[in-house]
Amino acid sequence: MSTVLTHEAQEQLNHIRHSRDVVHAHSPAIQKLFNLVIDYVDDAERAGKNGTKVIWAGVPWAMPLIYSTGAIPVAFSEMGRISGRDAITVSEDHYQMPAETCSMVKATAGEWYLRKQAGTSITRIFGSSSACEPYNLAWEVMRKEGFDVYTSDIVYRAPGVEGERYEELVRYFIEEIHEFNEWLTGSREIDRDSLHREIVRKNRMMRSMREIMDLRLQHPFHVKSLGIMYLMNGLTHYFGKPEEYQEVLDALVGELQGLDINEEERSQAIPLIWTGGNGQEFGIYDAIDNAGGSLLGFVSSPYAKDYREEIDPVESLVRFQLESQMAGASIYRRDVIERQVDRIGARGLILYGYLGCSFGSVTREMYREYFHNKGIPSINLEGTFQVGAASGQILTRIKAFIEMLS
Ligand code: SF4
Incomplete structure (x- = not known):
């Protein structure tokens, strides 16, 4: 599928094009950067359709690992650029999320719903649990929508965690990574x-x-x-x-x-x-x-x-x-x-x-x-x-x- 942009998203896309063609007319590097931005999600959708493993990923530490398996991560942050009022309306009206819920949660959940309806090829989501309560709610909602959702625990290093306590945290995190790898590839073994x-x-x-x-x-x-x-x-x-x-x-x-x-x-x-x-x-x-x-x-x-x-x-x-x-x-x-x-x-x-x-x-x-x-x-x-x-x-x-x- 190609992303169908709302009026607001189209306006912002025009803004990026203006920045590329006018504001950064002196910089071929930034022009190329904006082309990567504009094509990111649609190219990932195409790759997914052609058989490449593509996942929505909201966990920055995992990106090198995801690439190491040959998969492509599509960062949650990009959802904001392509979602607009429609996605928010889906979350508030269809999922009955309270209006005061964080706009990131409403925008991503609503956008996933809209993309599912439009036949997205990206149906797996990797997020983190215990990051925040509104997102935990969103994971449940997305599972019910038929997405394959995996969440890993946040590994939190409190100030003062050193020595053996820190090494314990390291071991726990390594175990988390193997479990994520199993969800992503079917094997705990990491290449x-x-x-x-x-x-x-x-x-x-x-x-x-x-x-x-x-x-x-x-x-x-x-x-x-x-x-x-x-x-x-x-x-x-x-x-x-x-x-x-x-x-x-x-x-x-x-x-x-x-x-x-x-x-x-x-x-x-x-x-x-x-x-x-x-x-x-x-x-x-x-x-x-x-x-x-x-x-x-x-x-x-x-x-x-x-x-x-x-x-x-x-x-x-x-x-x-x-x-x-x-x-x-x-x-x-x-x-x-x-x-x-x-x-x-x-x-x-x-x-x-x-x-x-x-x-x-x-x-x-x-x-x-x-x-x-x-x-x-x-x-x-x-x-x-x-x-x-x-x-x-x-x-x-x-x-x-x-x-x-x-
Ligand atoms: S931590 Fe949760 S509530 Fe805060 S911006 Fe992120 S998703 Fe929204």
Whole structure:
């Protein structure tokens, strides 16, 4: 099937095309990136139809493992870009989800329903249990719809878990991975050579990303906010095309290295850090660009250090996750934000979350207070997971926030 876009989703697709053809007309690398974005889900649907194993995957740590089996993951985050009001209506009216339910849960559940009706080839879903209660409800609903849903336990490393307690957690996580592999492939045995190759590949991507983020300190406006957001998203799932995603990274490194330093550009940019998921109200990114902001720091995809290549690849996957900001407690992300504040000389934080997510709002308030006490101002934004126009109020707040920092 090809995705049939709602009016709002079509508008946002036009926004991406505009960013590709006009805003980033100077950057073939970002143009290629946006082509990967646009084709991701439909190409995955086609691959599924032609016999490739394709799954919906909402678990970032698993991506190298999924690729190592020859399967293609389609990240939940992409559901937001293609789903609109229709998906929300399905969840609220057909599934009777309360209106205040998180928009991510409503958008994904509604979109899966609509795609099932339209004959999707992707009927397997991999999510995590105990991530949040609304999603647990969605898993049950999707099972009843006939999807093959698998959820793995969140392996949460609390602050202070070290020594033998930590090693116990590592062993538990390894067992989880074998169980997931069995669901995905029919066997608990993991192809370690293939997984090792995926880890080496991911390390190369992260090195490229580090280089890009360093070069962007000299050229903060070469890649605008929507472009860098999607580049960062791709680091998790590669848009189903790892080689092409690496080509984008290589090409962008080349572009940035070839630019002359422009002191005026550097001095005009207001360095910002984006925390939280990506918003699908693309007007937010334009508002940041227009006000002179530059997103130079991110915390959602770890890229600061490599996977260990000298140890067993399954263990490497586990230790990378448990020693990154994705390990569980908010304090790990806070530490990454703090390091990035120093690295890029951030003048402000954009704390972004989805409407209806109580977990996220508590975390954002903790970050706000912590960084406020350190003299770093922040703006707390809530938006929808599905596409839509940003409200005038949000755009005004962003503009006022960045102007205050200038
Ligand atoms: S945004 Fe919050 S409520 Fe929504 S799915 Fe994620 S954790 Fe759950």
